Amino acid sequence: MMPSDDRKKSRVTLLDVAQHAGVSRATASLVIRNSPLVGAKTRAKVEAVMQELGYVYNVGAARLRAEKSRTVGVIIPNLTNPFFAELLAGIERVIDSAGMVVILANSGDLTERQDVVMRRMREHGVDGVILCPAAGTEPAMLDGLDEWGLPVVQALRHVSGRTDYAGPDYIGGVKQSVDYLVSLGHRSIAFAVHGQVHSAYRERIEGFCAAMHGHGLSDDLIVKVPEKIGDISASADLLFRQERQPTAAICFNDVIALGLSAGLFDKGMQIGRDFSLVGFDDVTDAEALRPRLTSVSTAPETVGENAATLLLDRLADRERAVRRVITPTELHIRQSCVSIADIDA
Amino acid sequence: MMPSDDRKKSRVTLLDVAQHAGVSRATASLVIRNSPLVGAKTRAKVEAVMQELGYVYNVGAARLRAEKSRTVGVIIPNLTNPFFAELLAGIERVIDSAGMVVILANSGDLTERQDVVMRRMREHGVDGVILCPAAGTEPAMLDGLDEWGLPVVQALRHVSGRTDYAGPDYIGGVKQSVDYLVSLGHRSIAFAVHGQVHSAYRERIEGFCAAMHGHGLSDDLIVKVPEKIGDISASADLLFRQERQPTAAICFNDVIALGLSAGLFDKGMQIGRDFSLVGFDDVTDAEALRPRLTSVSTAPETVGENAATLLLDRLADRERAVRRVITPTELHIRQSCVSIADIDA
DNA sequence: CTGAAAGCGCTTACAG
DNA sequence: CTGAAAGCGCTTACAG
Incomplete structure (x- = not known):
C-alpha cells in the first residue's frame, strides 16, 4: 500500500498504474491514448491514479512497439542566421501543437556534416525530417531517404522533385x-x-x-x-x-x-x-x-509552418501526391x- | 542467403547482423559500443556486415534497456530573438560533438507552456535539459526536476541556486x-x-x-x-x-x-x-x-557552449558540486x- | 571473448 | 470493455 522504498531506481510504470486502478495494463494503455473504447468512469479512475502516482508516459518504450516516435528531425544550414531561426520557429510551433517534438541539427551547409546528422536522425528513429539541403546536396541523397521509408520535406531550397517542398516565391x-x-x-x-x-x-x-x-x-x-x-x-x-x-x-x-x-x-x-x-x-x-x-x-516563419504541415500530412498518408507549397512574398x-x-x- | 523479400516491413536488426557475421548478438552489441572486449578481427567482420546490410542503430531500443537516451532538451523563450538563436547554436555544437542530439522547445516565455514542454521532455526521456527559465518561473519547479533525477542547467537566467548555471557577466x-x-x-x-x-x-x-x-x-x-x-x-x-x-x-x-x-x-x-x-x-x-x-x-554562443559542457559534465558525475560559469563581456x-x-x- | 536468458515499458492482436 | 501473451530491438549480468 505504501510507496516502495526503492522508487528512486524504478520509475512508475503503466503496470503500476493499472494495478492501483484495478484494471489491466491494456486498459490503462487505452486510457493514455484516449481510446473511445474505455468507459468514462474507468477513464477517470485511471487518470486519477496516474496523477496520484506521478506517472510519466515513456515515449521511447511506446515507440519501440508502435514504430513511431512522435519526433521529427529538422536540419538547417546555419542557426545563427535569423532567416533560418524564423523558419525553425515556424516549424517548432506546428510540430509542438501536433504533440510532437523536434530534434534539431545544424549542417553548417556542408554535405558531409549533413550526412552524419542525417544518419543520427535515423538512429533516433525520427518519423520524418524537414531538410533545408546544404549547398551541393546530391539529389540521390534525397531519393535514398525515400527508399528507407523516411518521409522528407525540403524547405527553402530543393534539390529533388520527389519530395514535398515548402518555400517562398x-x-x-x-x-x-x-x-x-x-x-x-x-x-x-x-x-x-x-x-x-x-x-x-x-x-x-x-x-x-x-x-x-x-x-x-x-x-x-x-x-x-x-x-x-x-x-x-x-x-x-x-x-x-x-x-x-x-x-x-x-x-x-x-x-x-x-x-x-x-x-x-x-x-x-x-x-x-x-x-x-x-x-x-x-x-x-x-x-x-x-x-x-x-x-x-x-x-520564413510561414514557410516553416507550411513545411511542418506538409510533413504531418505525409505522415498521415504516405501515398499522397507530392506537393509544393509556395508562399507569396510581399x-x-x-x-x-x-x-x-x-x-x- | 538472399535478402528477404519483406525487408520493407522489417528493418535489419542487431540479431541479423550477428547471424550474418556468425557471432552472438551480445558480441555484436559490444562492437557497436566500441567495447575493448572484442577482438580486432571479430570487430572488423561485424562492422563489414553492418555496412553490407545497411544496419542502423536503434537508439530508442537501446535507451529502453540502458536508461539513457543520448538526448538533451533545450527550452528557450523565443527562437526569433537572435540572442537566443546564438545560444542555441552554441549548445547544438557541443551536444552534437558529444554524439548526442538536442530536442528543442519554445516556451514563449510563458510558465504554463514551459510546464507542458518540460513534461514532454520527460516523456521523451531526455538525459538532461538546458533551460532558460521563463520570466516568473518558480524556484520550486527547478527543485522538482531535481527530485525526478533529471539534471538541469540554467542558461542566461537563473531562478534557483541549486542547479548549474551558465550566463554572461x-x-x-x-x-x-x-x-x-x-x-x-x-x-x-x-x-x-x-x-x-x-x-x-x-x-x-x-x-x-x-x-x-x-x-x-x-x-x-x-x-x-x-x-x-x-x-x-x-x-x-x-x-x-x-x-x-x-x-x-x-x-x-x-x-x-x-x-x-x-x-x-x-x-x-x-x-x-x-x-x-x-x-x-x-x-x-x-x-x-x-x-x-x-x-x-x-x-551568447559561448554561453551556450558552456551550458552544454556543464550538462555533459553533470551527466558524467551526478554528485559533483554545483557550478556557475560566468562569461566575461567585452x-x-x-x-x-x-x-x-x-x-x- | 561468446551464448542463452531475462527484461526495459509499452502496444498489439486475440479471445473473452 | 478487459486479460493474458507476445514482441518491439536492444543491453545486461552470468556462466562458460
Whole structure:
C-alpha cells in the first residue's frame, strides 16, 4: 500500500498504474491514448491514479512497439542566421501543437556534416525530417531517404522533385522589386548577390532576368559582393564599376542591403534620395533603419509552418501526391527608393 | 542467403547482423559500443556486415534497456530573438560533438507552456535539459526536476541556486559601459530598459546602480521604453523628459539601441556627435550601422557552449558540486559615443 | 571473448 | 470493455 522504498531506481510504470486502478495494463494503455473504447468512469479512475502516482508516459518504450516516435528531425544550414531561426520557429510551433517534438541539427551547409546528422536522425528513429539541403546536396541523397521509408520535406531550397517542398516565391519576389523600381522610372537596375549556389539562389537570379526582360531591360548588372557584412560595405563601389551605372539595386538578402546601405552612406550617397535600394527577406529591423529599408518579405516563419504541415500530412498518408507549397512574398515599401525623376532633378 | 523479400516491413536488426557475421548478438552489441572486449578481427567482420546490410542503430531500443537516451532538451523563450538563436547554436555544437542530439522547445516565455514542454521532455526521456527559465518561473519547479533525477542547467537566467548555471557577466558588462562613458566625461547617464523582470534584468539594473555609485553618480535615470522596435524609436523623447538631461544612454539590449538611435535621428540628433549611445549584446550587425554602434558583447554562443559542457559534465558525475560559469563581456568600442568635451564645444 | 536468458515499458492482436 | 501473451530491438549480468 505504501510507496516502495526503492522508487528512486524504478520509475512508475503503466503496470503500476493499472494495478492501483484495478484494471489491466491494456486498459490503462487505452486510457493514455484516449481510446473511445474505455468507459468514462474507468477513464477517470485511471487518470486519477496516474496523477496520484506521478506517472510519466515513456515515449521511447511506446515507440519501440508502435514504430513511431512522435519526433521529427529538422536540419538547417546555419542557426545563427535569423532567416533560418524564423523558419525553425515556424516549424517548432506546428510540430509542438501536433504533440510532437523536434530534434534539431545544424549542417553548417556542408554535405558531409549533413550526412552524419542525417544518419543520427535515423538512429533516433525520427518519423520524418524537414531538410533545408546544404549547398551541393546530391539529389540521390534525397531519393535514398525515400527508399528507407523516411518521409522528407525540403524547405527553402530543393534539390529533388520527389519530395514535398515548402518555400517562398523567390521568383515572384524579385519580380515585385523590379516592377516597383521600373514603375519609379529606373531602367538601369543592379542585382547584388553572394553566397553558395543552390535552388534559392538560382530562382532569384532567374526571377531577376525574367522580370528585366519582361520590361525590355538588360540583366547585365548582376554583381557579386563579399560574404561578410563588413566587407560588403567596403565593396559598394563594385556597383559603379560596371558597364553602365545603375540608379537602383535589388539585394539578394537583407545582409547585403544593410552592407550596401552603409557602404553607400560612406561614399556620401543617400539612399532614397541619390540611389534606390531594395532588400530581400525583410528579416532585419528594417523599421529601425534610416531611411527605412524597402524590402521583400519572404515570411520564413510561414514557410516553416507550411513545411511542418506538409510533413504531418505525409505522415498521415504516405501515398499522397507530392506537393509544393509556395508562399507569396510581399514588397514592403518604405523609404529607400526614389523616383528617377527626383534623382535627375 | 538472399535478402528477404519483406525487408520493407522489417528493418535489419542487431540479431541479423550477428547471424550474418556468425557471432552472438551480445558480441555484436559490444562492437557497436566500441567495447575493448572484442577482438580486432571479430570487430572488423561485424562492422563489414553492418555496412553490407545497411544496419542502423536503434537508439530508442537501446535507451529502453540502458536508461539513457543520448538526448538533451533545450527550452528557450523565443527562437526569433537572435540572442537566443546564438545560444542555441552554441549548445547544438557541443551536444552534437558529444554524439548526442538536442530536442528543442519554445516556451514563449510563458510558465504554463514551459510546464507542458518540460513534461514532454520527460516523456521523451531526455538525459538532461538546458533551460532558460521563463520570466516568473518558480524556484520550486527547478527543485522538482531535481527530485525526478533529471539534471538541469540554467542558461542566461537563473531562478534557483541549486542547479548549474551558465550566463554572461551582465553586471560587469554594464559596469564596462558606465566606466567607458564616465571616462569620456559623462556624468548624466541614462539606462534604457524594457521587458520582463528576471535575473538577467535585475543583474543589469544592479550593475548599473553599482557602477554609477562607484563613480559617485546618481542612478536615477533608469527609463522604461516600449517593447516593439517601432515604438521605441517613437519614444526617444522619454530620455529627455527626466529630472535631468542625460548626455548618454546605455541600452538594455541592441534592440533598444537600434530603436533609440533611429528615434534620436528623427529628432535631428546625431549619435556619436550630439549624444552617446551604448548597445548591449552586440548581436545585431553593429558594423553595418552608421555611425557604427558601440556595444557590450555578451557572447551568447559561448554561453551556450558552456551550458552544454556543464550538462555533459553533470551527466558524467551526478554528485559533483554545483557550478556557475560566468562569461566575461567585452566592450566593443565603435563610433556611437563622444567625449563630453566635444558635445559642449 | 561468446551464448542463452531475462527484461526495459509499452502496444498489439486475440479471445473473452 | 478487459486479460493474458507476445514482441518491439536492444543491453545486461552470468556462466562458460
